[in-house]
Amino acid sequence: QLQLQESGPGLVKPSETLSLTCTVSGGSISSSSYYWGWIRQPPGKGLEWIGSIYYSGSTYYNPSLKSRVTISVDTSKNQFSLKLSSVTAADTAVYYCARLAIFGVVSYFNWFDPWGQGTLVTVSS
Amino acid sequence: QSALTQPASVSGSPGQSITISCTGTSSDVGSYNLVSWYQQHPGKAPKLMIYEGSKRPSGVSNRFSGSKSGNTASLTISGLQAEDEADYYCCSYAGSSTYVVFGGGTKLTVL
Numbered sequence: 579q580l581q582l583q584e585s586g587p588g589l590v591k592p593s594e595t596l597s598l599t600c601t602v603s604g605g606s607i608s609s610s611s612y613y614w615g616w617i618r619q620p621p622g623k624g625l626e627w628i629g630s631i632y633y634s635g636s637t638y639y640n641p642s643l644k645s646r647v648t649i650s651v652d653t654s655k656n657q658f659s660l661k662l663s664s665v666t667a668a669d670t671a672v673y674y675c676a677r678l679a680i681f682g683v684v685s686y687f688n689w690f691d692p693w694g695q696g697t698l699v700t701v702s703s
Numbered sequence: 704q705s706a707l708t709q710p711a712s713v714s715g716s717p718g719q720s721i722t723i724s725c726t727g728t729s730s731d732v733g734s735y736n737l738v739s740w741y742q743q744h745p746g747k748a749p750k751l752m753i754y755e756g757s758k759r760p761s762g763v764s765n766r767f768s769g770s771k772s773g774n775t776a777s778l779t780i781s782g783l784q785a786e787d788e789a790d791y792y793c794c795s796y797a798g799s800s801t802y803v804v805f806g807g808g809t810k811l812t813v814l
Contacts, residue, residue, distance in 0.1 A: 615803075617805075624792065624805060624806070624807045624808040625741075625749065625792050625794075625805040625808070626805065627794075627802070627803040627804070627805060630802075630803075638802050640802070640803070641800065641801060674748060674749070679754075681737060681755070681796075686735060686737055686796045687737070687796045687802055687803050688737055688739070688754060688755065688796070689739040689751055689754035689755075689794075690739070690741070690749070690751065690794070691750075691751035691754075691760065692751075693748040693749055693750075694748065695748055696748050
């Protein structure tokens with residue numbers, strides 16, 4: 579079945595750029611029916627959508643993070659990636675990648691499934 | 704502050720039913736039938752339980768059901784079991800500027 583796995587450094591210094599990659603296995607990232615997304619969860623807090631990408635490279639970002647976020651896709655490797663710049667301690671969180679279903683011809687965002695296991699990224703000097 | 708409002712906690716005894724509310728606005732929950740619900744056990748990734756307001760993915764128990772009225776969506780769990788103790792999050796499509804919003808989460812305690 580489809581599986582997603584996050585990878586990247588677990589520790590990032592303040593003001594630097596957080597970089598994570600999600601590897602998709604058991605299916606193609608080039609499916610026309612899905613976007614691919616990043617969601618984060620600070621310790622002890624709720625979920626926050628970061629942004630999503632289509633296999634063609636079309637991206638949508640959370641307005642509150644848009645100025646610092648870049649999501650890209652590499653279809654040859656079946657991977658998509660997240661870069662978050664100018665990080666602070668407030669960006670410390672478990673970062674999840676997930677498949678995002680779209681609804682209808684208008685491509686409204688629908689549900690996230692499956693999710694990766696998540697990776698904790700700590701911002702600290 | 705989360706875009707969707709959920710109660711911080713709910714509780715119930717085994718065998719009982721509970722309902723978790725998720726209140727949004729006419730820009731998200733009220734405008735689209737695209738509410739999803741996720742169950743998250745400690746240290747685990749969220750799991751999709753309900754999508755499009757009331758549909759259950761394959762493999763999810765029929766004890767879980769969803770509904771919507773106006774700007775409020777609800778998740779009902781009937782016949783509570785100890786394994787249902789977890790955090791629950793709602794999520795909604797929010798239109799072409801905000802896109803995706805989550806609720807703050809509800810901790811379900813099975814007494």
